[in-house]
Amino acid sequence: MSKVEDAREDSRLRAADAVVAQLESRILSGKLADKQPLPSERELMEEFDISRTVVREAIATLSNRGLVESKPRFRPVVRKPDFDTIINATDTIIRNMLTDPSGVLSLYESRIFVERGLVREAATTATKEDIALLKQALEANKAAINDSLQFFRTDLEFHRIFYELGGNPIFPAIHKAYSAWLWPYWERMKRAPGRNERNYLAHKSIYDAILERDPDAAEEALQSHLARAWEDVGLTMEVSVSLDRSADKG
Amino acid sequence: MSKVEDAREDSRLRAADAVVAQLESRILSGKLADKQPLPSERELMEEFDISRTVVREAIATLSNRGLVESKPRFRPVVRKPDFDTIINATDTIIRNMLTDPSGVLSLYESRIFVERGLVREAATTATKEDIALLKQALEANKAAINDSLQFFRTDLEFHRIFYELGGNPIFPAIHKAYSAWLWPYWERMKRAPGRNERNYLAHKSIYDAILERDPDAAEEALQSHLARAWEDVGLTMEVSVSLDRSADKG
DNA sequence: TGGCCGAGTTTGGTCGAACCAAAATTTGTT
DNA sequence: AACAAATTTTGGTTCGACCAAACTCGGCCA
Incomplete structure (x- = not known):
């Protein structure tokens, strides 16, 4: 008997x-x-007693829902959803939304908000091991000052640690999302001399504040760090914004 | 010419x-x-010179991505994505994830984290108008103490205000998401006598702390409020996961 | 024995014609 | 002008077929 029919005596639904x-x-x-x-x-x-068309539609939906991974021409693979799945499912939508510069700003603001909370948390509850991790990341960051690509990686890694601290799997997923979505804008950031050095020092001041168990100082350091970083990026964005406007009027 | 072919000389992709x-x-x-x-x-x-099969698959994907709204048997309707769209697109995934109690806990923890930040922000930067809004919501909450459904609504509304404060459209969307996803668990919360009263008082203490521009007190009040709320729910969930983070500062 | 290769089979991707029922549109009637 | 009936359009689904890429498996060669 068809298992599908049972849940579908109401023909207004899709098979x-x-x-x-x-x-x-x-x-x-x-x-x-x-x-x-x-x-x-x-x-x-055969099992569901439906056409292949319907099967394919179902699989496509599952794929979009993130419950299976399906590469073209390959057998779809079952995937139990985790928080990363959400990021992937959300990816295209977000990217579309980020065509609007104000969307980027909103996103970045939310990132600052989250990280302010995270560094406060770190300052009050970080264990010795956590602090060791931060120190390690900080030193890697320092060592990469003269290699901008590597510096960027260690920069990301330093921030990532905060998202890992609570052990809540949501936050690493959020960090991944921020990284992926904001990356394109960071890539366009101009390579001002001394920028890496400055950023490293900002990281260090955050670290120091955490060492001293001073959440307010940590938050403040983080805030000014990210605000400054936005300025570096914002300059190049403002150009594209004004360009868009003039194109609109024309 | 077929517009599809251009972007598809690589036949390994799906039409x-x-x-x-x-x-x-x-x-x-x-x-x-x-x-x-x-x-x-x-x-x-006809326009893309493809079969209807492919068209339908494409539309299904757009629907799952949230770019069109499609009810069965009706013409799909274009929908420009906003932050709400993301919530909808994410909805099924999250709900699936929440079949695991630890997923609920993670989500709730993240909510506490966010709101702790929000009330701190409110305590430091809320305008007179913001505070007036909070006061209004608080009074509505008080007036509904004897009507549990109405109390729940005003409760939600009180919290929602914090998500609106910054003017960042991401946060209202997040609040909507938390409400939708955590609602089922709240619904099952037992109706202990005096619970509404207690929650109202918790709200008031948050409000008072904001009035006094004391972010630490506001955060603390919020934290204990939500932790206590979790206990009310946690009992009915037959899961003893502790939420104590002892993050409070001395 | 073990790894490489190729024929044969399975499977996903696409097409096209057709049918149904519900929605949208037009026509007809009052 | 308003409402009801007839007609067309459109989405949902099935079937059958074809292709090319992926997979299987057994034989060849070192």
């Missing part, structure tokens, strides 16, 4: 949606194990 | 993906205006 629901529950319950390939489309169409 | 990209750019550029119906599937298949 694919019922299949999606079925597969979804199987994935979540573990009947379809993580990292394992989905049954072939032809198997599924 | 649907190219169509998605095309329509996506048209929506973002405004060539396909917001709130306007998409061309019919048969028109699209």
Whole structure:
């Protein structure tokens, strides 16, 4: 008997949606194990007694929902959702939204907000091990001052540590998102002489404040650090903004 | 000429993906205006010189991405993405993730983190108008103590104000998300006598701290308020996960 | 024995024609 | 002008077919 029909005596719904629901529950319950390939489309169409068209639509939806990973021409692979999944699913939308400069600013503001909280947290609750991690990242950052690409990497890594501290898996995912979405704007940042040095010192002052268990100082250091960084980027953005406006009027 | 082929001399890609990209750019550029119906599937298949199968797949993807709204049997409607769109696109994933209690905890922890920052911000930078809003919400909350449903609404509203303060559109979207995702758990919260009263007092203490421009007190009040709320919910969840972070400063 | 290669099979990607039922549109009637 | 019926359009679904890329597996050669 068709398992789909049961959940679909109401013909106003899509058949694919019922299949999606079925597969979804199987994935979540573990009947379809993580990292394992989905049954072939032809198997599924037989089992659910539907056309392959519907099967494909269902799989496409699952893919967009992040429950399976599907590369073209390859068997879709089951993937239990985690917070990273959300970032991926959200990616295109965000990128679209970031075509508006004010969207970038909003995003960056939110990042500052989050990191202010994170450094406060670090200043009050960081363990010796946490601080050791920070110190290590800081020194790597210092060592890379003359290699801008490497400096950027260690910069990212230094900030990332704060997102890891609480052990809450949401925050690393957020850091990943910020990095991915704001990266393009950082790439265009001009290479002012002494910029790396300045940023390293900013990192150090944050670190020092944490060492001294001073959340206010840490927050302040972080805030001015990121505000300054925005200025570096904002200059190049303002150009494109005004360009857009003149293009609009024309 | 087929517009799809151009972006697809590499046959390893899906035809649907190219169509998605095309329509996506048209929506973002405004060539396909917001709130306007998409061309019919048969028109699209002719224009792009592809089969309807591919058209449907493309539309399904756009729908999942949140760029069009498609109810079964109705013409899909163009929808320019905003931060709310993200929440909707993310919704199913999150709900799936929340089948795991630890996921709920992570989410709730992140909410506490965010709101701690928000009330600190409010305590330092809230304008007279902001404070008036808070006072109004607080009084509405007080007036609803004996009507649990109404109390819940005013409770939500009180918290929402903090998310509105900065004027950053990301935060209201986040509040909406937290409300939607955590709602089911709150609904199951037991109706202990005096609970509304207690929560109102907690809100008041937050408000008072903001009045006195004391971010530490505001944060502390918020923290204990939400931690206590979690206990009310946690009991019914039959999961004993502790939330004590002892992050309070002496 | 072990790794490489190629024929044969499976599987995903795409097409096209067709049918149905519901929505949208037009026509007809009062 | 308003409402009801007939007609066209459109989305949802099925079936069958074809292609090319991925996968399998068994034989060849070192």
